[in-house]
Amino acid sequence: MPVVMDAERISRALTRIAHEILEHNRGLADLALVGVRRRGVPIAQRLAAELTTITREEVAVGALDITLYRDDLMGASVGLAPLVRKTEIPFSIDGRTIVLVDDVLYTGRTTRAALDALTDFGRPKSIQLVVLVDRGHRELPIKADYVGKNVPTSRQESVQVHLRELDGVDEVLLQGKA
Amino acid sequence: MALTALRQKHLLGIADLSPDEIVLVLDTADAMKEVGQRTIKKVPTLRGRTVINLFFEPSTRTRTSFEIAEKRLSADTLNVAIASSSVVKGETLVDTAMNLEAMSPSMIVLRHASAGACHLLSRICKASIVNAGDGMHEHPTQALLDAFTIRERKGRLAGLKVAIVGDLLHSRVLRSNVLLLTKLGAEVWVCAPATLIPPGLPQMGVRVTTRVDEAVAGADVIMMLRIQLERMQGGFFPSLREYFTTFGMTEARVARAKPDVIIMHPGPINRGVEIASEVADGAHSVILDQVANGVAVRMAVLYLLAGGADNETVA
Amino acid sequence: MKRLLKGGRVVDPANGRDGIFDVLIDGDRIAEVGASLSADGAEVMPVAGLVICPGFIDMHVHLREPGQEHKETVATGTAAAVAGGFTAVACMPNTRPVNDNAGVTQLILQKAADANLARVYPIGAVSRGQKGEELADIAELKAAGCVAVTDDGLPVATAILARRALEYTSMFDMPMIEHCEDPSLKGDGVAHEGPVAASLGLRGIPGAAEAITAGRDILLAEMTGGHVHIAHMSAWTTIEAVRQGKSRGVKVTCEVCPHHFTLTDDMLAAPIAYDTNTKMNPPLRAARDRDAMIAGIADGTVDAIATDHAPHHYDEKNVEFDRAPFGIVGLETAVSITLDRLVHTGVITLSRMVELMSVNPSRILHVPGGSLAAGAVADITILAPDLQVTIDKTRLVSKSKNTPYHGWSFTGGVAATIVGGRTVYSNPAVKLT
Numbered sequence: 001m002p003v004v005m006d007a008e009r010i011s012r013a014l015t016r017i018a019h020e021i022l023e024h025n026r027g028l029a030d031l032a033l034v035g036v037r038r039r040g041v042p043i044a045q046r047l048a049a050e051l052t053t054i055t056r057e058e059v060a061v062g063a064l065d066i067t068l069y070r071d072d073l074m075g076a077s078v079g080l081a082p083l084v085r086k087t088e089i090p091f092s093i094d095g096r097t098i099v100l101v102d103d104v105l106y107t108g109r110t111t112r113a114a115l116d117a118l119t120d121f122g123r124p125k126s127i128q129l130v131v132l133v134d135r136g137h138r139e140l141p142i143k144a145d146y147v148g149k150n151v152p153t154s155r156q157e158s159v160q161v162h163l164r165e166l167d168g169v170d171e172v173l174l175q176g177k178a
Numbered sequence: 179m180a181l182t183a184l185r186q187k188h189l190l191g192i193a194d195l196s197p198d199e200i201v202l203v204l205d206t207a208d209a210m211k212e213v214g215q216r217t218i219k220k221v222p223t224l225r226g227r228t229v230i231n232l233f234f235e236p237s238t239r240t241r242t243s244f245e246i247a248e249k250r251l252s253a254d255t256l257n258v259a260i261a262s263s264s265v266v267k268g269e270t271l272v273d274t275a276m277n278l279e280a281m282s283p284s285m286i287v288l289r290h291a292s293a294g295a296c297h298l299l300s301r302i303c304k305a306s307i308v309n310a311g312d313g314m315h316e317h318p319t320q321a322l323l324d325a326f327t328i329r330e331r332k333g334r335l336a337g338l339k340v341a342i343v344g345d346l347l348h349s350r351v352l353r354s355n356v357l358l359l360t361k362l363g364a365e366v367w368v369c370a371p372a373t374l375i376p377p378g379l380p381q382m383g384v385r386v387t388t389r390v391d392e393a394v395a396g397a398d399v400i401m402m403l404r405i406q407l408e409r410m411q412g413g414f415f416p417s418l419r420e421y422f423t424t425f426g427m428t429e430a431r432v433a434r435a436k437p438d439v440i441i442m443h444p445g446p447i448n449r450g451v452e453i454a455s456e457v458a459d460g461a462h463s464v465i466l467d468q469v470a471n472g473v474a475v476r477m478a479v480l481y482l483l484a485g486g487a488d489n490e491t492v493a
Numbered sequence: 494m495k496r497l498l499k500g501g502r503v504v505d506p507a508n509g510r511d512g513i514f515d516v517l518i519d520g521d522r523i524a525e526v527g528a529s530l531s532a533d534g535a536e537v538m539p540v541a542g543l544v545i546c547p548g549f550i551d552m553h554v555h556l557r558e559p560g561q562e563h564k565e566t567v568a569t570g571t572a573a574a575v576a577g578g579f580t581a582v583a584c585m586p587n588t589r590p591v592n593d594n595a596g597v598t599q600l601i602l603q604k605a606a607d608a609n610l611a612r613v614y615p616i617g618a619v620s621r622g623q624k625g626e627e628l629a630d631i632a633e634l635k636a637a638g639c640v641a642v643t644d645d646g647l648p649v650a651t652a653i654l655a656r657r658a659l660e661y662t663s664m665f666d667m668p669m670i671e672h673c674e675d676p677s678l679k680g681d682g683v684a685h686e687g688p689v690a691a692s693l694g695l696r697g698i699p700g701a702a703e704a705i706t707a708g709r710d711i712l713l714a715e716m717t718g719g720h721v722h723i724a725h726m727s728a729w730t731t732i733e734a735v736r737q738g739k740s741r742g743v744k745v746t747c748e749v750c751p752h753h754f755t756l757t758d759d760m761l762a763a764p765i766a767y768d769t770n771t772k773m774n775p776p777l778r779a780a781r782d783r784d785a786m787i788a789g790i791a792d793g794t795v796d797a798i799a800t801d802h803a804p805h806h807y808d809e810k811n812v813e814f815d816r817a818p819f820g821i822v823g824l825e826t827a828v829s830i831t832l833d834r835l836v837h838t839g840v841i842t843l844s845r846m847v848e849l850m851s852v853n854p855s856r857i858l859h860v861p862g863g864s865l866a867a868g869a870v871a872d873i874t875i876l877a878p879d880l881q882v883t884i885d886k887t888r889l890v891s892k893s894k895n896t897p898y899h900g901w902s903f904t905g906g907v908a909a910t911i912v913g914g915r916t917v918y919s920n921p922a923v924k925l926t
Binding site for chain 2: 647686687688691692694695696697765766767808811812814816870880887
């Protein structure tokens with residue numbers, strides 16, 4: 001199975017993205033990271049650590065579960081209900097710049113759900129999007145502001161992100177159709 | 179792999195749930211509780227779904243709790259309250275249900291005075307049936323919210339001593355709680371006057387006593403059950419005063435339990451009958467937490483049933 | 494016209510007969526029973542492999558007419574009876590109006606004559622309107638054709654009324670049939686009081702509610718010399734009371750229904766939870782009670798198997814368990830259940846089955862039957878003991894389909910039913926050529 005990104009590549013991408021966030025926002029003022037459960041959360045935490053290393057400033061990190069906002073859950077084809085996990089955003093997002101963090105950007109529907117969920121928590125000044133992998137095939141007009149790696153794929157393939165915190169290893173795999 | 183869905187289409191009773199399904203409901207309720215703490219306490223999950231609250235018995239607490247849970251999940255809710263008296267001269271439960279069914283609800287939340295009414299509807303309706311209390315049989319969401327509240331306070335259920343005191347004979351709350359708590363490994367003691375103890379409790383894995391001091395000694399949780407005035411008229415005990423002096427939960431009795439004991443009651447409470455006001459309002463009481471947690475637990479149940487594998491989609 | 498039933502196994506305990514014999518019927522009477530009878534001038538019915546019994550009598554049936562013809566009528570009920578192998582039924586007085594006067598009795602008998610299937614023996618009420626206050630006109634009922642009295646559906650309300658009824662009926666050789674139930678203990682119970690009812694949240698009826706009334710009536714029968722017949726026993730304590738009464742020489746007889754010697758209250762929980770076709774009064778009880786019924790049947794304490802055939806319309810049963818009426822149909826399942834569960838299992842012999850379903854009911858009610866002696870009325874039940882029978886409620890002859898045995902399979906069934914020399918039912922599944 002082809003490895004698209006290994007641990008070192010992931011690490012370098014996150015360092016680069018941290019710098020891009022700082023450059024784009026001219027610092028960390030009123031900025032907070034919100035990871036989309038599940039794998040967006042450790043990525044957000046790593047980015048926060050990178051930002052702190054660079055600026056020596058603390059940055060707030062939250063976790064967002066978008067299950068209750070999914071548009072495929074209650075629609076035409078109902079499958080198993082995904083497990084609902086807790087959303088933890090222990091700070092006000094009003095007037096802040098929120099950097100939303102997810103592992104893979106595909107159809108854009110997860111991001112759409114995340115935007116809906118976030119706006120239920122308040123009115124951020126702006127929302128930016130970080131993804132580790134952009135694999136294309138958008139179904140909604142959504143674009144990432146920071147991308148770890150663009151990976152051209154076919155719809156039959158699947159992209160699997162493994163992270164140390166959850167999977168014991170850092171790697172991004174591209175799996176062909178079964 | 180962790181369980182992500184219930185194995186049933188209906189919630190008829192705790193009897194049908196496995197321990198991992200119970201834990202799934204409680205875990206899901208954890209997430210749902212967070213929704214209730216937001217400024218905007220509403221998620222779009224059940225948008226476009228119709229939930230009918232069909233109540234044949236008066237109920238403020240349970241019905242409003244379900245209604246809030248449904249609204250927080252963005253379901254379209256419809257309350258149908260039917261006084262038992264009009265059923266006597268009017269249409270049967272089956273006819274009522276089939277009429278409502280024609281409106282394509284996703285779920286019917288049923289409260290009914292007859293045990294097994296939910297089973298009857300589950301055999302004739304396409305909608306998922308949620309038991310909101312059927313006669314003296316079960317009240318599963320009450321037991322789930324009780325378990326949620328205990329777990330929230332104690333971090334676990336297994337190994338806790340839970341003393342349940344009150345009318346054991348007529349209580350659906352008792353049946354559901356005994357089933358749930360024993361499935362999750364709690365040590366359950368039940369206590370009542372001998373006239374209010376149903377047969378078969380020891381076979382359900384609980385310790386039965388008529389001595390309240392023995393029931394509460396060293397307890398982690400004391401759960402009180404409501405005593406209804408008509409039970410006294412039915413000759414189950416001589417007077418409310420005698421009941422309170424023999425079985426009422428007083429501060430002196432609470433002192434025999436663990437120092438961090440929690441006091442629970444499904445409500446509505448009869449002050450000075452089964453529980454002293456000082457206990458109901460005291461530091462150990464979690465009675466109002468139970469009410470708040472009821473919404474989260476019912477959201478979890480509605481969500482899990484709506485997404486269940488067997489659930490028919492209603493366009 | 495003569496008919497010869499040739500080569501069957503004749504089981505006729507009243508005449509000490511059990512073996513391969515021929516039975517010659519002449520008109521409505523039995524002419525002769527013997528080995529290798531001449532077929533001269535008779536129509537021959539070959540019945541080898543089948544069992545020839547004196548006609549079965551179900552002494553506990555609700556025909557529902559007059560008043561509840563949507564559940565059953567005398568015509569449909571007697572059609573179900575003959576399909577179930579019964580040549581006669583005794584019908585309970587809890588009709589609307591109650592059979593507490595000669596008018597109702599005569600109406601039932603007229604309907605039975607019109608239907609012309611099974612014989613019908615009406616049972617009159619003990620008390621006027623079954624209200625438990627004053628005795629019904631029992632002499633009038635007897636003259637009109639009633640064979641017993643009962644307030645069935647309810648117990649005889651008070652000890653003093655039961656005493657008077659036992660004293661009064663003793664003048665007419667009629668038993669007082671008792672539906673044993675203490676109303677205060679029964680309360681609004683709907684199921685046997687025990688762990689199953691407790692787990693289902695159903696209000697209980699303890700076995701003692703039945704045994705208390707049985708005990709009362711046995712003492713009163715002993716005191717008065719009257720004959721009490723204990724209907725549809727369900728509790729082990731009741732059968733114990735009867736056993737003790739019999740040992741003291743009290744004139745007490747008793748019956749058990751097939752559901753009480755086959756089913757237990759576990760049926761209320763599974764396979765169909767709260768199935769209203771498992772709701773009857775007295776209720777299905779615990780395994781100990783069921784086993785006591787079987788033991789009582791085996792040891793001779795039990796005199797009769799009766800069905801308590803209680804038809805109810807589909808709509809009436811398609812409700813909450815609490816609200817459903819008590820009772821199940823039984824006429825068309827009793828023979829198969831008894832053969833399969835009691836005879837083939839070796840609990841009783843075929844001869845004992847005939848005693849329970851023919852000889853003893855005839856003796857208790859003082860009605861003809863129970864014998865295949867020459868000159869006796871030609872009421873005959875022909876059994877196919879090895880027939881495979883699967884109960885299908887949609888194919889029941891009874892107007893009502895409320896049976897808990899739907900889909901059950903049994904070995905043994907009815908081949909044909911002959912009433913007064915006339916074949917009123919023959920089972921298409923059995924070849925009688």
